[in-house]
Amino acid sequence: MKNEPFKRVSNQIEMKKRGKRASILVENVVFIVLNLVFLTILILFIARQGSGAILLEESYAKQIALIMDSAKPGMDIFIDFEKGIEKIKDSFGDEYYTNSSKFQSTIIVFNDNIVTVKLKEGKREGYSYSFFNDIQLNDFNYYVTDGKLFFRFTR
Amino acid sequence: MILIIMLQMGNYFLGLQDKKAAEKILSIYWFIILIITVAGIYGMVMFYYSHPYDIRQVEASLLANKIADCVSYGGQINSEVFNYSDVKISDEFKDNFLNNCNITFNVESHKDWKAEQYYLEINFYRQVSDSRGDLDKIIKGNSEIKDICDATDKEYERLPKCVNKRFFTLYGTDLILIDIVTGVRKSEKNVK
Numbered sequence: 492m493k494n495e496p497f498k499r500v501s502n503q504i505e506m507k508k509r510g511k512r513a514s515i516l517v518e519n520v521v522f523i524v525l526n527l528v529f530l531t532i533l534i535l536f537i538a539r540q541g542s543g544a545i546l547l548e549e550s551y552a553k554q555i556a557l558i559m560d561s562a563k564p565g566m567d568i569f570i571d572f573e574k575g576i577e578k579i580k581d582s583f584g585d586e587y588y589t590n591s592s593k594f595q596s597t598i599i600v601f602n603d604n605i606v607t608v609k610l611k612e613g614k615r616e617g618y619s620y621s622f623f624n625d626i627q628l629n630d631f632n633y634y635v636t637d638g639k640l641f642f643r644f645t646r
Numbered sequence: 647m648i649l650i651i652m653l654q655m656g657n658y659f660l661g662l663q664d665k666k667a668a669e670k671i672l673s674i675y676w677f678i679i680l681i682i683t684v685a686g687i688y689g690m691v692m693f694y695y696s697h698p699y700d701i702r703q704v705e706a707s708l709l710a711n712k713i714a715d716c717v718s719y720g721g722q723i724n725s726e727v728f729n730y731s732d733v734k735i736s737d738e739f740k741d742n743f744l745n746n747c748n749i750t751f752n753v754e755s756h757k758d759w760k761a762e763q764y765y766l767e768i769n770f771y772r773q774v775s776d777s778r779g780d781l782d783k784i785i786k787g788n789s790e791i792k793d794i795c796d797a798t799d800k801e802y803e804r805l806p807k808c809v810n811k812r813f814f815t816l817y818g819t820d821l822i823l824i825d826i827v828t829g830v831r832k833s834e835k836n837v838k
Contacts, residue, residue, distance in 0.1 A: 625748040
């Protein structure tokens with residue numbers, strides 16, 4: 492009976508200590524979680540910037556223009572088109588890269604010696620770039636196969 | 647947005663826990679560092695991706711290769727280049743050079759493009775022992791490009807890119823030196 496007040500005080504001290512430990516733990520967990528969220532958003536931002544439709548359109552249009560400039564009859568040339576397919580899927584739908592005529596009339600369009608690439612649906616006309624090789628549309632064929640953009644130059 | 651939330655949550659925790667002043671200051675500094683990091687990375691990413699890919703040097707090089715393949719093939723000069731009577735470039739070949747070599751200087755419409763965006767110059771020299779005699783030359787495209795394309799300083803990177811290629815070929819038993827200069831402007835689409 493004599494020790495009862497001391498026990499009560501001791502219990503109170505113990506609880507205070509536990510409360511303090513718990514609060515430190517929560518603070519650290521919240522701090523780490525917030526940092527992880529911050530880093531994730533930062534990485535997502537950088538990744539999205541690098542694979543934006545506008546950037547890809549420019550990149551593909553210039554690559555294709557260089558392909559057309561260096562093409563010779565009998566050549567088969569293909570370039571990686573995985574990122575382009577992802578954009579087409581999101582914006583237009585699967586048939587716009589599986590169906591050659593839709594692909595050639597909407598996504599990658601040749602108008603004389605000017606190539607226009609459009610990966611995002613909307614009012615924008617896409618990105619156009621010219622090439623100096625005076626090659627005709629019936630001199631080559633192009634389509635998407637196995638994640639690649641394939642060019643076959645016949646004449 | 648996330649930074650504002652983090653800042654508010656940090657203040658909430660600081661106020662609730664009644665921490666030491668030093669810890670509060672450290673926490674504020676931590677958020678300042680985060681803001682600086684975000685601003686820095688954002689700035690660098692935007693700076694990097696806002697610059698277009700510059701392919702003019704490759705274009706000029708490909709143009710020079712195409713011309714070389716057109717005027718000479720397998721070490722012999724194209725039979726259509728010179729007149730048979732004298733070693734001068736045939737007028738037909740010279741006048742229709744772009745058609746003969748399947749080259750077009752048409753470009754997409756751009757508000758700042760008034761003149762042609764390409765230039766090519768082919769000089770033919772006859773090599774006799776150590777001396778070299780001018781034969782003829784073909785010039786097509788925007789000749790202003792030639793005048794300014796030699797500048798290589800960083801401050802001139804908006805200027806056209808040029809490529810110079812030269813090689814020997816045979817015309818019968820005569821040795822002909824062909825010197826090709828090509829230039830591509832298209833600065834607005836390749837440089838910011």
